[in-house]
Each structure stands twice: as structure tokens, then as C-alpha cells.
Amino acid sequence: MGRLRFLTAGESHGPALAATLEGVPAGLPLTAEQIALDLARRQRGYGRGARSTSIEQDRAEILGGVRHGVTIGSPILLLIRNRDWENWTRVMQVEPLTDEQAAELAGLVEAGDKRAAPITRLRAGHADLAGASKYGFDDVRNILERASARETAARVAAGAVARALLARLDIDVWSHTVEVGGVATDVARATRTREEAEASPLRCLDADAETRMVARIDEARDAGDTVGGVFEVVARGVPTGLGSHVHWDRRLDGALAGAVTSIPIVKGVEFGLGFAQTRLFGSAVQDVIQRRDAEGAWLRGTNNAGGLEGGISNGQPIVIRGAVKPISTLPRPLPSADLITGEPVAKAHYERSDISVVPATGVVAEAMVCLTLADFVLDKFGGDSLVELLDNATRYRARAAGRNLARPAAPSSGVRAGGSGSGAAPAESE
Numbered sequence: 001m002g003r004l005r006f007l008t009a010g011e012s013h014g015p016a017l018a019a020t021l022e023g024v025p026a027g028l029p030l031t032a033e034q035i036a037l038d039l040a041r042r043q044r045g046y047g048r049g050a051r052s053t054s055i056e057q058d059r060a061e062i063l064g065g066v067r068h069g070v071t072i073g074s075p076i077l078l079l080i081r082n083r084d085w086e087n088w089t090r091v092m093q094v095e096p097l098t099d100e101q102a103a104e105l106a107g108l109v110e111a112g113d114k115r116a117a118p119i120t121r122l123r124a125g126h127a128d129l130a131g132a133s134k135y136g137f138d139d140v141r142n143i144l145e146r147a148s149a150r151e152t153a154a155r156v157a158a159g160a161v162a163r164a165l166l167a168r169l170d171i172d173v174w175s176h177t178v179e180v181g182g183v184a185t186d187v188a189r190a191t192r193t194r195e196e197a198e199a200s201p202l203r204c205l206d207a208d209a210e211t212r213m214v215a216r217i218d219e220a221r222d223a224g225d226t227v228g229g230v231f232e233v234v235a236r237g238v239p240t241g242l243g244s245h246v247h248w249d250r251r252l253d254g255a256l257a258g259a260v261t262s263i264p265i266v267k268g269v270e271f272g273l274g275f276a277q278t279r280l281f282g283s284a285v286q287d288v289i290q291r292r293d294a295e296g297a298w299l300r301g302t303n304n305a306g307g308l309e310g311g312i313s314n315g316q317p318i319v320i321r322g323a324v325k326p327i328s329t330l331p332r333p334l335p336s337a338d339l340i341t342g343e344p345v346a347k348a349h350y351e352r353s354d355i356s357v358v359p360a361t362g363v364v365a366e367a368m369v370c371l372t373l374a375d376f377v378l379d380k381f382g383g384d385s386l387v388e389l390l391d392n393a394t395r396y397r398a399r400a401a402g403r404n405l406a407r408p409a410a411p412s413s414g415v416r417a418g419g420s421g422s423g424a425a426p427a428e429s430e
């Protein structure tokens with residue numbers, strides 16, 4: 001990330017999660033209520049466990065970067081307190097343990113309190129083994145507390161700020177569930193409105209498919225198992241010209257793919273037609289450029305490229321799908337091995353878990369897409385204040401609708417910009 005940077009901190013059962021977001025221009029109206037909307041959306045979805053649906057009701061406090069409801073250009077500090085922390089104060093204590101506190105903890109372990117005991121029965125599909133090996137821990141809790149997807153709540157809070165910025169440029173980002181446990185939406189039947197889908201159990205546009213997806217989740221739950229699926233994020237109103245073909249790390253598609261696959265559980269990403277285009281002829285794949293309309297928009301009959309060509313946004317909606325693997329922690333745990341002894345154990349460690357998180361992962365992906373687009377918007381248009389950013393973006397959009405951007409306008413003095421005349425600049429009216 002360049003112009004807009006963010007970091008998160010905090011453990012799953014620690015006192016709080018935090019996000020610091022740097023680079024947001026001054027003058028953006030921002031309230032905790034706006035952020036709360038996205039945090040609530042991340043917690044919903046059929047198939048989620050008790051923690052997200054009843055224990056935590058996330059709310060971010062804005063502790064820096066905002067004055068009287070408006071950003072002031074300084075880093076924005078967001079804090080989400082973990083309500084479950086009160087049950088973990090000794091186990092997750094930040095300060096060193098006194099002798100009495102250490103004895104209290106040992107007593108809890110002796111009494112069979114699973115929270116207090118070191119975790120050594122490794123869980124496949126988690127960072128447990130690789131993380132404990134890498135950092136040299138003999139208690140996997142030191143790894144799972146941060147590897148837990150609870151961290152994504154902080155990303156969603158930061159993403160809500162980026163969403164507020166994008167909204168000022170009429171850029172809208174939304175996700176929906178397109179597949180769960182092998183049951184896919186049927187495009188012809190995906191007729192729910194966005195509001196209807198948003199209120200549905202899986203945030204799905206196809207009511208019929210959703211019923212079958214819910215049945216698959218129930219089937220998995222009954223079998224002590226879990227299921228994955230696919231979400232789709234669509235970004236509308238993205239201007240042509242974000243990102244660049246000129247260098248690998250300036251490509252918007254690469255940045256978006258990296259951002260979405262950085263979400264724990266996302267195992268693949270595709271744009272537009274994605275992998276399906278590899279099985280078609282080129283003539284069936286390319287989005288034929290038809291013409292430019294009266295408003296200056298370029299028209300095409302299809303959007304198989306998913307709004308990106310050459311690593312640059314092309315003015316079409318950006319469409320990204322993410323593959324969500326089945327949840328790793330199984331209610332009926334798989335056999336595993338012990339970190340300390342190296343010997344097999346009948347059951348891996350179990351910690352309260354979800355059965356399916358496709359809609360929630362879609363919301364996290366929206367946040368990552370918002371943060372990435374906001375970064376590229378700021379890179380393209382600059383501006384320390386919202387007024388400056390909007391001014392730059394409005395002038396760019398007006399020029400983009402009317403003419404070839406690369407050619408400078410003719411100087412008013414009448415002196416030809418091209419010198420000898422071969423590269424004469426176009427007149428304003430061209």
C-alpha cells in the first residue's frame with residue numbers, strides 16, 4: 001500500500017482489537033455508527049458460531065484522527081473491545097504473572113479449565129504447527145490468538161472508513177454469496193434485490209439456491225463437519241484508470257488479488273469470467289468495445305474481464321470472486337499429533353468454531369477491496385483534503401469523458417506545445 005496504509009493489532013481473547021489507518025484526507029465526515037453497520041454485517045450469516053452471533057457485538061470506538069465527526073488528516077485509530085475478554089483476563093493477561101497469579105492459573109489447569117491449559121494438540125488447516133515451529137513456542141495459544149479470524153473485525157472497521165471515502169466518489173462496493181458446499185446460485189434465478197439479499201440468511205441473490213445452501217450447512221453440522229464456498233465482490237462506479245500496466249506492483253488486479261487472498265480462509269481468487277475463460281475460445285471471452293456514448297462512457301456488451309484490463313480499471317464494474325475453504329476446526333475433530341511429544345493424538349484441539357463463513361468472508365473482502373481501491377484512488381488523484389481529492393477526480397473524469405487524456409491542452413498564448421508542429425495539441429473543443 002502507498003498513500004493509504006493500515007495496520008491491525010490485538011489478540012482474539014485479549015482486551016481489544018485495534019486498527020490504525022493513515023492517509024485518509026481531512027474533511028471526511030465519519031462516525032462510529034457508519035463503522036458499526038459493517039461490523040454487524042461481518043458477524044451475521046447462517047452457519048456462524050455462538051461467539052459471533054451472541055457473545056461479541058462489535059463496535060469500534062474512534063480514538064484518533066477525527067474531530068467533531070470529521071477527519072482531520074491525522075492517523076485514524078479504531079478500537080474494538082473484546083467482550084469475551086472478561087472470561088480470559090488471567091489466561092491472556094498482558095502484565096507478567098505474579099507468583100499468586102501463576103499459582104491461580106496452575107490451579108485452573110488442575111481443575112480442568114481448558115482455557116488455562118497450554119495447547120499442544122495441533123489443528124491441521126491452522127497456523128498452529130507452522131507458527132509454533134517458526135516462533136519457537138510450546139503453547140499454540142500464542143499463535144492461534146493472532147491467527148484467529150477475529151482479527152478481520154479490525155480490517156472491517158478500517159474498511160468502513162475507506163468505504164466512506166469511496167462513497168464520496170460514487171464508488172460502491174458490495175458482496176454476495178454465490179456458492180456454499182457445492183450448491184451454486186443460478187444466474188437466471190438470482191433475482192432478489194440487494195436489500196432482500198442483504199436481509200437473507202446467507203446474503204444470497206437466489207432464494208432457491210440459498211435454501212439448498214442452508215441445508216448443506218445443516219448437513220455438515222449434523223455430521224460434525226464444515227463447508228466452504230464462494231463469494232463475489234462487485235465494485236461499481238470505479239473510474240477508468242486506477243492502477244497501471246507499467247510495473248508489476250502498480251497493477252490494480254495484483255493488489256486486489258493480494259488483498260483478498262490475505263484473508264484467512266480464502267484459497268483462490270478470480271476476476272470476471274475467471275478460470276472459466278480458460279476453457280473458451282478468445283472470441284467468446286473478449287469484451288468487444290462498441291462505441292462511446294453521449295456522456296463519454298465506453299460501451300461494451302459484456303464484462304468478462306471483470307472491470308480490469310492490463311492491470312488498470314476500465315470503467316466497468318470490478319468483479320472479484322473468492323474461494324473459501326471449509327472451516328478447519330471441525331466439531332468432530334480429526335486425529336492429529338502433539339507439538340511436544342510428536343506422538344499421535346486421537347483428537348485435535350477444539351475451540352468454539354463456525355460451520356460456514358462465506359457471507360462473513362465476503363464482508364471482510366469488501367473491506368479489503370475498499371481499502372485497496374481507496375489507496376489507488378489517492379494514488380491517482382492525490383489531495384490532502386476531501387475537497388482537493390474530489391476536485392482532482394471531477395476534473396479527471398470530465399476530461400476522460402471528452403478526450404484523450406495524454407495530450408496536453410493547447411496553451412492559451414497561441415504558442416504550439418509541439419514546437420515544430422508535428423505533435424500539435426488538440427484544441428479544447430476537439
Ligand SMILES: Cc1cc2nc3c(=O)[nH]c(=O)nc-3n(C[C@H](O)[C@H](O)[C@H](O)COP(=O)(O)O)c2cc1C
Pocket residue numbers: 049125126127147148149152263264265266325327328329330352353354355357360361364
Ligand atoms: C470471518 C471468518 C471467520 C472464521 N471463523 C473460523 C472458525 O470459527 N474456525 C476456524 O477453524 N476457522 C475460521 N476461520 C478461518 C481461519 O481463521 C483460517 O482458516 C486459519 O486462520 C488458517 O488460515 P488459512 O486458512 O488462510 O490457511 C474464519 C475465517 C473468517 C474470514
